[in-house]
Amino acid sequence: MTAVTTTTADTFRPALHYAARNTWLNDPNGLIHHAGVYHLYYQNNPFGNVHGNLSWGHATSTDLLTWTEHPVAIACDDDEEIFSGSVVFDKLNTSGFGTGTTPPLVAIYTSAYRQGSAHPGIQAQSLAYSLDGGYTWIKYSGNPVVDRGSANFRDPKVFRYDGDGGSYWVMVAVEAQDFKVVFYKSHDLKSWELLSSFGPANATGGEWECPDLFPLPIDGDPDNLKWVLIVNLNPGGPNNGSAGQYFVGNFDGTKFTSASTVTEGLQDPARLAEYQWLDWGRDYYAAVSFSDAPDNRRLMIGWMNNWEYANKIPTSPWRSPMSLVREVSLRTIEGNLRMVQQVAGDLTSLREKGPSFSLEAVEISDGQHVLDGAAGSVQRIDLSFAPGNAEEFGIVVRGNGVEGTRIGIRPTEGSIIVDRRESGQTDFHGSFASIDTAPIQTRNGSYELTIFVDRCSVEVFGQEGQVTLTELIFPSSSSSGVSLYAVGGTAIANKLSVTQYA
Ligand code: FRU
Numbered sequence: 016m017t018a019v020t021t022t023t024a025d026t027f028r029p030a031l032h033y034a035a036r037n038t039w040l041n042d043p044n045g046l047i048h049h050a051g052v053y054h055l056y057y058q059n060n061p062f063g064n065v066h067g068n069l070s071w072g073h074a075t076s077t078d079l080l081t082w083t084e085h086p087v088a089i090a091c092d093d094d095e096e097i098f099s100g101s102v103v104f105d106k107l108n109t110s111g112f113g114t115g116t117t118p119p120l121v122a123i124y125t126s127a128y129r130q131g132s133a134h135p136g137i138q139a140q141s142l143a144y145s146l147d148g149g150y151t152w153i154k155y156s157g158n159p160v161v162d163r164g165s166a167n168f169r170d171p172k173v174f175r176y177d178g179d180g181g182s183y184w185v186m187v188a189v190e191a192q193d194f195k196v197v198f199y200k201s202h203d204l205k206s207w208e209l210l211s212s213f214g215p216a217n218a219t220g221g222e223w224e225c226p227d228l229f230p231l232p233i234d235g236d237p238d239n240l241k242w243v244l245i246v247n248l249n250p251g252g253p254n255n256g257s258a259g260q261y262f263v264g265n266f267d268g269t270k271f272t273s274a275s276t277v278t279e280g281l282q283d284p285a286r287l288a289e290y291q292w293l294d295w296g297r298d299y300y301a302a303v304s305f306s307d308a309p310d311n312r313r314l315m316i317g318w319m320n321n322w323e324y325a326n327k328i329p330t331s332p333w334r335s336p337m338s339l340v341r342e343v344s345l346r347t348i349e350g351n352l353r354m355v356q357q358v359a360g361d362l363t364s365l366r367e368k369g370p371s372f373s374l375e376a377v378e379i380s381d382g383q384h385v386l387d388g389a390a391g392s393v394q395r396i397d398l399s400f401a402p403g404n405a406e407e408f409g410i411v412v413r414g415n416g417v418e419g420t421r422i423g424i425r426p427t428e429g430s431i432i433v434d435r436r437e438s439g440q441t442d443f444h445g446s447f448a449s450i451d452t453a454p455i456q457t458r459n460g461s462y463e464l465t466i467f468v469d470r471c472s473v474e475v476f477g478q479e480g481q482v483t484l485t486e487l488i489f490p491s492s493s494s495s496g497v498s499l500y501a502v503g504g505t506a507i508a509n510k511l512s513v514t515q516y517a
Pocket of ligand 1: 041042058069098099125169170224225301
């Protein structure tokens, strides 16, 4: 592998997040933990840094924080682009692609057939297999394996179902323009039977894409499971553009049902706050989970970009990072089952760069207060605030007195905001400069935030991951200041700690 060299012009290249060396990426694909290695495949243009020539790029990690890029895993050709999908370990060699001693990894991906091919304009599901642990792939000669004659049938996520009705493979995919998730069953990954469909429901302001379905224990109790259906959609997110929603319910091996669905008045923007969002920020999309993660952890990654401006973000030669890997769980919060999220990789394993900074019990007066010694551009910030009489208070990161990204609380509105209007370069697209909001409530009288700043992004986890906002930012390299602020009154910073990473 060629080492990645960070040039002075490449000041946006993240340190803790994956980005391809010098090409385009979008959705995470084929996430799997296999033989001690996390594999991240992804939508990749091997020939440029805008969306096109879709193939599966490939990176691996053992700590979920540092990634090694590998050659393209599954390449587009004259007939098809390789759209999103998943990978399973076919341990029992049900597909026959391997042998008893060498069971295969099998990729299930969308063939986006080109006009000149045998299936012009059709999207259908196809297979490829690997006998060397995921590094090289062979396309199945019988492709496609599921073809509905549809131009919008895509993004298959396959998992092994083991339940009362038996043990078999289940595929969830979308009919994107019908706002439908479709469920299929197979014993060999090659022939598939339609089981049922789900939707339209809740957010339908854009095409439904990249679904996922998995069980999670309620409040950590392995004997009490619920199923979570993930549905990404574009556009139609709570703060515009691409976003992911989820439904909590039951899956009986055939059908998914959920009590949290709204089927009337779906397009009403006022309803968006009623739905369950994976992330309220502008830049967390196409999020799906890993197969076979150790210790039954459910780990997810999202693409850290938004189709509104994805091809325009000012990074070079690469374009778009992935989010940090998140562990998700289900918790009962005020009588409702909600997903909560934490960063999965262990940052304490990383080398710290410079001394950490901390303070306790400081009153923040009206105005902006620079914290000497807290500056940095790759950092984890943990903080707890108690409201005073300020109408808004919070923290500014990547600041230089002129620019900065504001992460704040508006207690009377019960909201958390990320304001990137003055975050740095914003003029590459008209909808980038934004102030985005999500609901948040106090717990024991305070607001708790964990923020990961990584050169071109902020990922905010509020109230122990009950609410998250993920946003790209493009500050000047000299903007590394951190300040606390309050507007129209005071607030208390109970605790603040900043850890710096190289
Ligand atoms: C989501 C998506 C998928 C599709 C892929 C193409 O971002 O549109 O539905 O498979 O990207 O790159």
